[in-house]
Amino acid sequence: MIEPRIDISTGFVDAADRDDYWRAATRPFYVTERAGRDVPLHGTISGTATGTSLIGETTVNSQNYVRNRRLITESELDDHYVVQAWTAGAMGGDADGVDFLVRTNEVSFVDLGKPLRASVRTHSQRTARTISLVVPRALVEASSHGRSLHGTVLTGMPAVVFSQCLQSISDALPHLDFAGAAQYENVVESLLKASVGHVAPEQQLRAPPEDLRARALVYILDHLGESWLSPTTICVALAVSRAQLYRAFNDDGGIAQVIRRKRLEHAYRELTTPDSADASVEDISRRWGFTSKPHFVRAFEAYYGTTPSRVRLEGRRTIGNPSINRLHRHLTSLSTGTA
Structure with a gap:
């Protein structure tokens, strides 16, 4: 077996405790708040760690996120990205001065070493769903030559291919031994390199050359x-x-x-x-x-x-x-x- 699988769901705790439970679960990433006073927090996280990364799936209802300097320091994830393929729902906000909006069938890049304010929005009675990857910054920014991709959105066919490949890897990992998981991590590295190469030039160059x-x-x-x-x-x-x-x-x-x-x-x-x-x-x-x-x-x-x-x-x-x-x-x- 590989490391114990992550299996988090607000559906398995008492209704009165769900907000606090979900805030605790998402705390390494965001300070999470309700989208509205009458919209209790709901969500699930399932995933597997493989050496240097974490791959899994999340579902959430409409909710608001803040990642501030205090949380960046506390979480000790400041040298990582969370890359999410959105298969349902949307998220928009301010990624440290960069306005962004990621929709269904697109892929978002969030640098966990930088501030963020964002809101997830779903259709009525539906949830947003992502295939998520938490990965060292070195793997993401190697193909962008060190330029920040914070707030970048991958669109079109490259996003669809990335999403389908990441879904297949996420599905396979729970059934693999250590050697198999290690091989898939190499696949993820290659997938990231190929995908970053398709980021629109105006997005990839958000960090000015003189930075x-x-x-x-x-x-x-x-x-x-x-x-x-x-x-x-x-x-x-x-x-x-x-x-x-x-x-x-x-x-x-x-x-x-x-x-x-x-x-x-x-x-x-x-x-x-x-x-x-x-x-x-x-x-x-x-x-x-x-x-x-x-x-x-x-x-x-x-x-x-x-x-x-x-x-x-x-x-x-x-x-x-x-x-x-x-x-x-x-x-x-x-x-x-x-x-």
Whole structure:
């Protein structure tokens, strides 16, 4: 088996407790409120965690969401996106200054490291339904060259293809072992890359070229495997001061933390990829910019709570992403039969 499945529903708690129960369930993502005084909160969440991501389905009635700076800090999901394929209903709002509206058969991108105000709306007596993916920012923004996709909406046939593929993966995961789940996570990565490539240019370029954070992320991704990559070399390459660079990444925990995290994420994925089975831990560590195996092992264990060798041995039998692990524990604690 893979990790315990998430199974949350307001239908299995007393009517008087449903609002509080649903607010607690959705709290890692949003401060959730009723769309109207006479519209009690209803919803379901089902899903499975697979190594570094979480995939599942949600249904909700009309409700309002706010993601503010306090929640961004509390949730510890600030380096992730929630990507949702909408199969029913719609959501619109303000994604940190970007007005957006996602409709049925479209796909929304929400950066969990940025503020959001949004409202879900459904037809009378119906619910909105999404196939949802919580995934590290590195996988989403790799194909956009570090540009933010917060508030971006994928439309047309690319959105339909994305939705159908994600639905198939969501349906398959509960029946797979660890090796199978790991292979599907690779499929998700490829699906994201293909889909982001179809985002309309005017949406993909919402972060202006002069945006320092976007420019720095492009540089980091292009040189992630170079051991000399550091805040100093980035400042020289981009012709900015250290103070400017540090301010640009203040909400990310600092520029050095971003570099280390992205290196560890890439190394983790390579450790659990069958194609890299013949590569040693030391080879992988050097490929992603670590100067020595001991340095890599210490950083890896501090971030993931386990060693590179154990991750390789066990494949993806545990949730390797600490943020997804915390989210998974929170949601399973509220799942039917355990709440």
